[in-house]
Amino acid sequence: MNQKFTKKLLVLLALLLLAAMPAATLAQEMTPSVTVEDQEIVDGTVTIANVVSSGPGWLVIHIDDNGAPGPVIGQSPVVDGENTDVVVEIDAAQATETLYAMLHVDAGTEGTYEFPGDDGPVMVDGQVVSPSFNVISAAMEEAPEVEGTAEATVEAEATVEATAEAEAPAEGEMAAAAVACEEDYSVQADDWLSKIADKFYADVLAFPAIVEATNAWASGGGNYATIENPDIIEPGWLLCIPSATDAQMLLSGEMSAMGEGAAMEEGAAMEGEAAEGEAMAEGMNFVLVPKNLGNPYFDTANVGAQEAAAELGVTVTYQGSATADATEQIQLLNSLIAQEVDGLAISANDADALVPTGQAAIGAGIPVVSWDAAIAPGGRTIHVNQAVAEDIGRTQIQIVSELIGGEGQIAILSATSTAPNQNEWIEWMKDELSKPEYANIELVATVYGDDEDEKSYNEAQGLMRTYPELKGIIAPTTVGIAASARAVQDAGKVGQVFVTGLGTPNQMRDYVKSGAAPQFALWNPADLGYLSIYTLYALASGQIQGNPGESFEAGKLGSYTINEDGTVLLGPPTIFNADNIDSFDF
Ligand code: RAM
Numbered sequence: 001m002n003q004k005f006t007k008k009l010l011v012l013l014a015l016l017l018l019a020a021m022p023a024a025t026l027a028q029e030m031t032p033s034v035t036v037e038d039q040e041i042v043d044g045t046v047t048i049a050n051v052v053s054s055g056p057g058w059l060v061i062h063i064d065d066n067g068a069p070g071p072v073i074g075q076s077p078v079v080d081g082e083n084t085d086v087v088v089e090i091d092a093a094q095a096t097e098t099l100y101a102m103l104h105v106d107a108g109t110e111g112t113y114e115f116p117g118d119d120g121p122v123m124v125d126g127q128v129v130s131p132s133f134n135v136i137s138a139a140m141e142e143a144p145e146v147e148g149t150a151e152a153t154v155e156a157e158a159t160v161e162a163t164a165e166a167e168a169p170a171e172g173e174m175a176a177a178a179v180a181c182e183e184d185y186s187v188q189a190d191d192w193l194s195k196i197a198d199k200f201y202a203d204v205l206a207f208p209a210i211v212e213a214t215n216a217w218a219s220g221g222g223n224y225a226t227i228e229n230p231d232i233i234e235p236g237w238l239l240c241i242p243s244a245t246d247a248q249m250l251l252s253g254e255m256s257a258m259g260e261g262a263a264m265e266e267g268a269a270m271e272g273e274a275a276e277g278e279a280m281a282e283g284m285n286f287v288l289v290p291k292n293l294g295n296p297y298f299d300t301a302n303v304g305a306q307e308a309a310a311e312l313g314v315t316v317t318y319q320g321s322a323t324a325d326a327t328e329q330i331q332l333l334n335s336l337i338a339q340e341v342d343g344l345a346i347s348a349n350d351a352d353a354l355v356p357t358g359q360a361a362i363g364a365g366i367p368v369v370s371w372d373a374a375i376a377p378g379g380r381t382i383h384v385n386q387a388v389a390e391d392i393g394r395t396q397i398q399i400v401s402e403l404i405g406g407e408g409q410i411a412i413l414s415a416t417s418t419a420p421n422q423n424e425w426i427e428w429m430k431d432e433l434s435k436p437e438y439a440n441i442e443l444v445a446t447v448y449g450d451d452e453d454e455k456s457y458n459e460a461q462g463l464m465r466t467y468p469e470l471k472g473i474i475a476p477t478t479v480g481i482a483a484s485a486r487a488v489q490d491a492g493k494v495g496q497v498f499v500t501g502l503g504t505p506n507q508m509r510d511y512v513k514s515g516a517a518p519q520f521a522l523w524n525p526a527d528l529g530y531l532s533i534y535t536l537y538a539l540a541s542g543q544i545q546g547n548p549g550e551s552f553e554a555g556k557l558g559s560y561t562i563n564e565d566g567t568v569l570l571g572p573p574t575i576f577n578a579d580n581i582d583s584f585d586f
Contacts, residue, residue, distance in 0.1 A: 056106040064098040070365040102130035121363030181240035204553035209247035213240040216257035284342035292324040297478040301529030308533035326350035347372035351420035355379030371532035373421040381546035393428020403498035407440035408471030415477040456483035475501035485511035505584035
């Protein structure tokens with residue numbers, strides 16, 4: 001055999017080997033994806049054009065719940081690699097016009113769909129793989145027509161497009177708008193609907209009235225804009241602003257913006273747009289989950305959450321584990337997912353351990369925000385951050401340095417060793433401490449009181465025993481700081497050991513006055529709870545999807561925008577000392 005021939009043979013062999021390689025091996029390197037087209041439901045099935053799965057998985061069909069995946073109505077197994085034309089049997093009677101085709105793993109018993117459980121949704125770049133598509137079922141097409149109107153059929157389909165079509169005047173006649181426009185308003189560059197509602201009605205939640213009135217006039221042939229998505233309005237659009245009384249009546253359903261005949265058929269489609277998200281979010285049952293129960297900080301957050309709930313017309317229940325423990329918290333969350341609650345706001349006991357649970361909730365159509373202590377991205381859609389972590393960490397060192405005269409031993413008494421918020425703050429404390437101006441301050445220990453009063457008290461005593469020269473304790477936890485200050489006082493070391501950190505004014509008042517903890521910081525936990533519920537509501541009602549740059553209104557706190565890192569920031573903390581502590585009551 002000459003050399004040339006041998007080479008050719010080798011290349012041929014290599015090609016043959018490649019061709020013989022199982023598709024799965026190649027597919028494993030492909031990014032999981034789902035491709036699906038709009039279609040008719042045929043014999044109770046939908047067909048998903050292409051599914052790429054990494055390992056065995058499930059293609060799961062969710063109905064639409066307020067612009068997000070809701071309950072599951074069918075699933076079909078998919079194999080590792082590429083799957084084409086995956087037929088999924090669904091409960092067609094439950095189908096909404098928009099469905100979601102979501103890719104899940106098959107991680108438990110292979111071939112058995114275990115969700116909630118092992119078979120959670122597949123995440124790519126922190127997002128579930130879940131394209132939406134529109135379907136038309138025979139039932140939808142055959143829905144009884146409302147007398148002689150073009151709108152009726154469309155309404156039965158209840159689609160996003162339905163609004164535009166439903167509002168088209170019936171043949172040969174104009175649908176008359178029944179509501180008067182007290183004012184015409186031209187949309188400005190940085191406007192959004194709730195801001196306009198706030199301007200005219202001092203009520204950010206009144207914007208659906210503007211949408212309804214404007215769309216009614218647009219369909220009547222007026223010069224007004226047609227608002228298909230209340231999140232999207234363009235500068236220059238003309239809006240109809242009804243009087244405050246009319247707006248109230250529109251919101252309460254006592255009046256329809258359309259003239260009588262058209263109004264009946266149009267109603268559902270109207271709500272199907274702007275008002276639908278809000279209306280559906282009303283009456284929802286959210287759960288505010290603290291790290292643990294029995295902590296005044298979280299109790300105060302719940303006070304704010306309840307205030308937001310009352311304003312928004314939703315229910316917020318406050319449920320937590322007895323201890324600040326991730327495993328206990330996950331158990332609780334699994335049970336809340338099984339109960340199909342409408343939204344979760346979680347202060348996490350562990351950033352990473354909670355990710356699969358957060359994903360399971362999101363996969364089940366339950367919006368998730370974390371607050372106070374973040375779940376890592378992927379396990380929540382938004383994190384509501386109390387203050388900039390870097391500022392919190394650096395401020396703690398600055399305060400302790402001032403209290404101990406810039407030199408001596410200090411220790412940190414934290415919450416749990418897995419607490420995401422405290423750990424991040426501690427990193428910044430260490431960074432600040434590495435600056436030359438703190439060269440004479442020595443961090444001798446970091447201990448954990450687990451956000452339990454007794455354990456924190458014992459740890460503080462232990463620090464003072466082990467380090468008799470100790471001059472400062474930083475406790476970046478409301479439980480730890482109060483317990484440390486008490487321990488310093490009980491040990492008769494006021495003036496010798498200074499405590500600072502993060503505490504609630506009511507728990508710290510006496511220690512500020514006694515000198516055990518002359519200065520500390522905190523934000524208002526009630527505001528944090530309030531903002532968390534407004535954020536969850538904006539997500540659950542479809543006002544926002546959780547993307548950076550999106551804005552929403554949070555009642556008395558005003559407008560918030562989602563930052564690049566998927567967080568919403570409450571604002572700077574307050575520093576408390578003898579001069580101001582009596583002005584605060586929480
Ligand atoms: C405790 C909790 C909470 C933290 C505050 C400062 O109450 O650990 O997560 O934010 O302290």
